[in-house]
Structure formats: C-alpha cells, structure tokens
Amino acid sequence: MKNKKKDFLRTIVENDLKSGKYKEIVTRFPPEPNGFPHIGHAKSISINFGIARDYNGHCNLRMDDTNPTKEDTKYVEALEDAVRWLGFDWGENLYFTSDYFSQIYDYAVQLIKMGKAYVDSLSEDKIREYRGTVTQPGKRSKYANRSVEENLDLFERMKKGEFKDGEHVLRAKIDMGAANMKMRDPLLYRIRHAHHFRAGDAWSIYPMYDFAHCLSDYIEGVTHSICTLEFENNRDIYDWVLDTLALKPPRPYQYEFARLNINYTVMSKRKLLELVEGGYVNGWDDPRLPTIAGYRRRGYTPESILNFCEQIGIAKANSVVDVAQLEFSIRDDLNTKVPRVMCVMDPLKVTIVNYEGSEEIEAPYYPHDVPKEGSRKIPFSKELYIERADFEENPPKGYFRLTPKQPVRLRHGYIITCKEIIKDANGNIVEIKAQYYPDSKSGTKDTSGIKVKSAIQWVSAAEAKKVEIRLYDRLFKTEAPEGIEDLNPNSLQIIKNALIEPAVILEKPDERFQFERQGYFYTDPVDYSDAHPVFNKIVGLKDSWAKKEKPKQQTTQPKVKQVQIDGEITPMTEKQKKVFEKYTDTLKLNNEVANTLARDAFLCDFFEEALSTCNAPVTLSNIVVNEVARVLKNTDAEALKFSPVHIAQLAKMIEEDIISSKIAKQVFEDMSKSGENPTQIVEAKGLVQISDPAQILPVIDEVIANNPDNVAKYKAGNNKLFGFFVGQVLKKTGGKANPKIVNELVKQKLI
Known part of the structure; x- marks a missing residue:
C-alpha cells in the first residue's frame, strides 16, 4: 500500500520545525461570535487543534469580537461547547480580540506616526x-x-x-x-x-478584521495562522502590517486551505441567521441545520464528524463535497456501536388466531458481526402491530413480505401466514387475521417446512410504547441552494403514534438506535421524556436521495433480476443474485455485507480465497468489506502488501479470542503498511488479548475505587454508566482486555 500522503499544511509545519524557525507550534481557531458554528468550523477546528496536537504544540481559542453590533455571549458559549464536544481542549488558552484593544490601538498610533x-x-x-x-x-x-x-x-x-x-x-x-x-x-x-x-x-x-487578526496572532505567539481560501488576498495586508511595524521575531505567517462546501447545504452565517430569525427552522440547534449544535441534536457523533473531516482531506482548491459522504460517516460510525430494535411507524394490527397467552422472546441487541454483548426480552402475544407497508393485498413483482399467499417471519419470532383481511367501510385494511407456526421460532430448530424470503419488524399491542418520531430530511431541495426559495417542504415529518418495543424506553440500553429497516435514531436531548419519548432520525440505512436522482433507464436496456435487500429493491445480475443468496442463506452474512461482496468481483474472490483457509465467514467478510475495501480506495489491487492468507490468519486470531476486534484493526493497519505476517505483529508488539479474570479483576477494582460517585449513581438506577466502567477498564488495559469477559466481571462487581 502506498504511504498516506501528508497534507501540505503539515508539510509546512514539519519544515518549519526542522529549520528551527519555531520552537513550539502554536495555532488558533479564531471565530467571530456572531452565530452558531457549523460543519465548516468543525473542519477548521479539526485542522488547527489537530496540527497543534500532532506536533506537541497548543491551539488557542480566540473570539474575534471586533463587531459589537452582531456579537453575543450566547454565541461564545456555543463556540466553546462545539470545540469541547468535538473532543478538543484549549486549556488556559481562551482569548478575545477585545483583550488586545489597547495594544492594537497603540499599534495604529505607531503607524500614524510613521x-x-x-x-x-x-x-x-x-x-x-x-x-x-x-x-x-x-x-x-x-x-x-x-x-x-x-x-x-x-x-x-x-x-x-x-x-x-x-x-x-x-x-x-x-x-x-x-x-x-x-x-x-x-x-x-x-x-x-x-x-x-x-x-x-x-x-x-x-x-x-485585517488589522486586528494579524496583531492578535502576533501577541499570542501564533506560528501558523491557518484560514480558508477567501482570505488569500488578505494575506498581503497581514504581512504588510507585521512587516511595516517591524515587530520582533518570531512572527506568524498565514496559510490558506479550501473551505468546506457541501451540496444541499448553505454555510453562510448570514443565510443561517435568516433561517433562524425568520422561523424557517426551530432555532440554531434545529437538526436540519448544518450547525454543530444541529448535528449534535440530530444524533451525529463527534467521531463521525471528525472522520468526515479527515476523509475529505485538506486541499488548496475549492470544491463541493457530496453530503452523502457525511451521511456515510455517521452510518459507518453507528453501525458498530448502536443496538438494533424494532419500531413500527405506521401500525397495522395483526391478530394471531391460533395463539393463546403470551411469552417473552430473548433477542440480541447486536448482529453477529458487531462485537458487542447485550440482549432484551421482547413481549409476544396474540395481538401485534406490523408496519403497514409490510403487507400487500396485491403485491408487485419482487415483493417478499406478507401477502395473502406469502408467509413471512416475524423478526426474532415465528413465521405467520395471512388467513383473513379485515377492512373498514371505506375499503381500508384495518386488521390482518393470521396463523402462526409454533415450530418455526427463531433460534430453535425450525421444523415447520415453511420457506420465507423476508423478516419484518413488529411489536406486541399490549406492551408497545407510543413514541413521537421526527423524520428529518435535507433542508434544501436543490444541490446549490441560494436561499429560502430552495427550502425542501418535506424536510420534517412528525409521526405522533409510532410504536416501539418496551425495552427501549424502560431499560434505555443506549441513546442511539438502529430501528431495523428504518434507519438510525436518537433520543431528542431537549424534548424527550419517559412520558413523551421523542426520537430524531439521524440518517437512513441507505442514501435515498441517490436513488431518487438516478436517471431513468432506457427502455432498450436489458432487464435484470432484482433482489430484496433491507426492504429496498436493487438491480442485480443473475450471477450476482446467486452469490448474494449463497452468502445470506448458506454463510449467514448480513444483507449489506453480502450485497457488497456479490457486486465487487475482486473483493468476492479475495473473500473466497481467505475463506478456503479459515472457516469464519462472518469475521472474514467484515474485514474484507470494511478494511480491505478501504485500502483499495487508495491503492491498486496489485500493490496490496497483504494476501487473503494474511486476512485469514487475522480472522482466526479474532475467532480464537487471541486478539480483540479493536486490536485487529491496529494489526491490520500495521500489516497493510509492512506486509508482515499478522501473527508476528501480535507477538512482537505484545497484543495478545487478556482473557484471564485474575489479570482483569484488579483493574476493575481500581476503576470502581476511583469512581465512587459513578458507582453510587449506577446502583441508584443509572444503567447507562455501565458502559463507562467497561470503557475505563478497556482503556487501562490498552484495549487488550477481552470485552466479553470485562462485561461479565464488571456486572458481577457492580451488583
């Protein structure tokens, strides 16, 4: 694999350090406190604080408060909050340009005298x-x-x-x-x-600005004044002021990078202010806005935004980034973090005529390819609700859910068949009478002999909790919006009477969830309460806009087979369909992974070769689709320094609990750069996973002893703190402790 190219700003910094131009690198993030920071500021924050961190320097947070007619303390607080939330710390280096008004005035007097x-x-x-x-x-x-x-x-x-x-x-x-x-x-x-x-x-x-900025940089000892390209022409003023005043060195220098532009988005603070003050959105933290507060309330994670900033890189020329890339970042981040639960947004009643009583079905929160533990009990009864779209009286071709003639599996539960359709006076379907097959329960040996092609979500009528769902979409309907005339009238849809399985509300396993086949959702931090639960849609499982905007196929094109993937119908060739069915039916891979492998010939062959060496299809496919595919974005297949055999060895170590999935990522990175055998890397760096309770228990005892307040809160009912204790133990062991064993031991210790 080719070495990752260093961005031009870090090259400048390294050269300045090597030449002895500066003893310490000092950057600054200098926003004007006249609005809430947006995703463009997040890029600037990550660059300035990131460079300071990477070269053992520091980054100042400086409020450029030189225009009293527009600035406010609330904007200062929003800027500080955004920097903290993204994971950066300015320490004692918080400054205001107003701190220097007297000095700047004196410099102006000096220029007059000259x-x-x-x-x-x-x-x-x-x-x-x-x-x-x-x-x-x-x-x-x-x-x-x-x-x-x-x-x-x-x-x-x-x-x-x-x-x-x-x-x-x-x-x-x-x-x-x-x-x-x-x-x-x-x-x-x-x-x-x-x-x-x-x-x-x-x-x-x-x-x-042009006078105050360069002097503030000089007063603070800033070395690299990094700003966006629109200030390129201002650099001449920057240099003129400092050179004319003949200030004592070292002095700062300005460098420009391309600002962040995203389609379907406005980044102008003036336009954002117009949206807020005009009531077109519900405040600066409206989840449809590109403000950091908006992304935060919508449910985005700091990691997803920082990963996005890293992926788009630091360029010298302006360009427009597809918002789908940001949406991919949050999907990619949440995929391995959040529990999967069932929510029905448009309920249709189902009565199982041959079922009596009730039971609880044990179901995992995470799929088999996510290395996290946790499960809940789902109530099952005679009366259920399913998604209205999951039943069709007259189904189109390729429809694999419940129909009058086609059975379907209830996710984690039984197979059911439609026996009768109940309609109201207007001909609307109001209820389905169904029959279930007692010997078809998921997780047991299915002897029903019924073949189904799909599983649907459901909730028990008696125990389901009513929730409000806020479905957010892109705020603008055009790629390059100019103003309010381009607003998307369907950017927010509110569903008042959605139904969710009770564990989500009663047990609160997390704040973010994947509602199966619906998307990723977040408990609204402002409006949520147990009495009135509110969930914000973070992002869908797929880019629905890409599907909307695809040009219509010419009628002369040959027809291809279609396959059902997570509720969407996606064209596939006959050969790809067979591969997909083999991977889902025989190897039990999830639809998304199977879809990727079936469509990419190289990844498919790579996976098959690795599989011939190590029979761990789920683990192998996860590495190939996520890690190998990522490397291939930056290098040619011929230049790969690792082989399918290497990946098989890596998967085997995960399967045998020699290393954790987290350590495996580190090993993969080393292997992709050096081509070294993964087993040798693990041995040389001492990365073998700690599974011996005798080695883990002392660390747990230390964490518990150091956090008595959190222990008390946990025992008082704050179950969310369980993850805190597990995380602290994993952190203290450098990620080497076996997460499964840590979970069990922490649970025992906190009883």
Missing part, C-alpha cells in the same frame, strides 16, 4: 468609488495629505466618541494602484457607537 496611516473623512460611497476596479487603479483621498499631528488628534477624538458613526475611518497608506485591491489603502478602524458584550462602552472605535 506616516503609514491616516484618518479619512470620505463617505462610504466615495471610498468605494475611489477604490477603482480590477482594470483601473484607485484614487487616493485628499484627506491622505493630513499631517501626522492632525491624524493623531482626529484618531484620539474618534476614540473618545466625539464623532458619529461613519464620519471618519482610519486607513493604511499603501498603494491605490495595487493589483490586489485589498491593498488599496484598506480600512484599519471604524466608528461604532454600540455596546460591546465584554468591553461595555469603553470604546467608540473598533479595529477591522
């Missing part, structure tokens, strides 16, 4: 007119001829508040014919008679 700045009294329109055009040089104001003494007097009186807004400005005296129009005597200060949320009414003048 004859490099003057007070201009032209109107705003005249200043704009005199600036010239791209093809014509500008015209300098007659006020540029004022003496140093007059400029100093006027500037001092501006500071004291003797003039009205717009009556005077302070400008740098540079070059009115400069090719870079930013250098045509740019403004340094303007008059603003407005209350500042931190400085109060102490100032009547405020520095412009």
